[in-house]
């Protein structure tokens with residue numbers, strides 16, 4: 459293939475959100491279904507070359523379920539994979555025949571979102587939507603803009619969502635019969651992303667979660683978008699009563715590796731009074747320890763009188779006011795590149811980012827008064843060891859009347875002003891501790907740290923945070939020193 463052809467095929471794969479499931483993962487997904495009815499109407503939406511239906515067929519051919527017939531419906535938009543899909547379906551037919559199962563299939567070379575939205579909305583000719591006993595899916599992953607045809611189609615059936623994959627799942631759950639089952643592999647972003655809140659509410663209203671599976675290794679089963687995405691597999695059943703407990707399992711994502719699993723109370727997965735409906739996923743022992751360590755914490759950011767906000771300076775909107783170097787009439791502008799261990803290193807003349815912003819009528823609404831602020835990065839690179847990276851902006855180090863915090867960082871403040879010093883230093887230690895990092899990883903499958911996530915975390919009370927702040931002489935602490943200090947104070951409170 460020429461370089462141009464490769465580029466074109468990659469662009470096309472991106473456009474279609476194409477990402478094929480490896481056979482071991484497909485087999486594992488098929489094994490997650492509960493008991494199946496004797497005749498299964500199966501849906502494979504976004505079927506690709508048919509790996510998931512093949513894995514489902516293999517499971518049924520093992521004979522444990524007593525399945526007598528499978529009627530598979532497959533949707534695939536990409537004409538270039540239809541030949542492979544057809545040949546995989548013929549292979550399914552062959553295997554089923556050998557196992558005494560009747561296998562029929564229909565391939566729709568069509569847009570699943572548009573066809574199913576139309577059918578669910580009543581359709582032009584009032585056709586009734588198909589129904590399914592089981593669905594297995596690795597839906598395409600791509601953002602869909604507000605005015606896209608997909609978004610409009612989904613809206614017509616009351617689904618408001620910003621990604622193709624959540625659109626697929628929202629439609630699939632509507633097409634299942636009562637007690638019908640879904641096993642899907644998707645990015646983990648829906649579990650806690652603020653934009654996925656309506657999707658989570660819809661999902662948890664329609665489907666009962668039975669099992670969640672995560673991959674421990676970030677090398678495995680992830681997709682690259684703007685941010686690193688980890689995948690999760692879930693098994694859910696159409697119904698309205700969440701179980702008391704669900705199975706949470708994890709594996710490294712390599713083929714043939716051990717799967718560890720435990721039963722977790724549903725109330726720990728989705729907290730009963732959480733309006734955000736975050737889906738927390740404890741996946742290994744260190745997460746459980748982190749959770750136990752943080753369980754006793756009762757303060758919230760708002761009870762501490764602290765707010766976290768996203769940096770207000772959106773640089774491309776204020777392009778004309780940005781300056782490479784500080785000069786008369788400017789104030790410091792802080793980016794993540796100014797993070798330097800526990801504090802900020804400013805100015806940084808060698809940085810590609812501007813170091814200053816004009817302080818005038820136009821920019822002032824986006825600036826904050828100088829003070830002690832705690833800063834966290836909103837995006838961490840996959841090389842970074844920690845997901846939460848916090849540092850302190852100390853007004854004694856960077857003298858200025860006002861400061862600009864750029865949009866790629868979050869800043870903690872007290873009603874728009876700086877924080878009291880010991881409280882800020884205590885928060886710095888807490889947020890940089892390993893327990894918080896591990897706790898955070900439980901529900902954040904990507905490298906993005908949203909202000910909402912930081913708002914919903916439980917914090918030590920003010921006295922404990924201030925005591926931690928007082929105990930820290932220099933901010934140049936090792937991870938072990940931070941962890942020892944935080945553990946000592948959390949356990950004492």
Ligand SMILES: C[S@@+](CC[C@H](N)C(=O)[O-])C[C@H]1O[C@@H](n2cnc3c(N)ncnc32)[C@H](O)[C@@H]1O
Pocket residue numbers: 474475476477478479480503504505506507508509510533534535536539568569570571572595596597598599
């Ligand atoms: C993530 S891939 C998964 C393929 C296959 N299920 C697997 O697991 O190997 C998603 C598939 O959905 C297809 N697709 C994307 N948009 C679609 C749409 N609107 N309707 C039907 N299929 C679509 C893509 O061409 C791609 O083959």
